[in-house]
Amino acid sequence: MPAPPSAPQHLCPACGQPNACRMAAGGDARGCWCMDTPIAAAVLARLPPAERGQRCVCAACAADAGAAAPSGACSAQDRRPIL
Structure with missing residues (x-):
């Protein structure tokens, strides 16, 4: 099922930062x-x-499994392109 049109595929659904996904x-x-x-x-x-299952999370959110913070709590300074 595709993401809603208002949800750009290149943005992380948890924090809204670029997810660096090649498919996106x-x-x-x-x-x-x-x-x-x-x-x-x-x-x-x-x-x-x-x-x-609609958009990829960014690398920072993917690595943040132990955090108890709610969605959107990933630090923008932790983001770096993976590709």
Whole structure:
């Protein structure tokens, strides 16, 4: 099921920062960081149900599995392109 039109595919659904996903940029999923990085269930559980499986989270949010903070709590300074 595609994401709603108001939800740009290149933005993380948890924090709204760029997710650096190749598929979101129209590229091939092979070699994309998001295909090779395990995402903890705790990270996905913090997303609204409608956002799960629709857009990739960014690397900072993906690595933030132990944080008890709500969605959107990823630090923008921790973001860096993975590609």
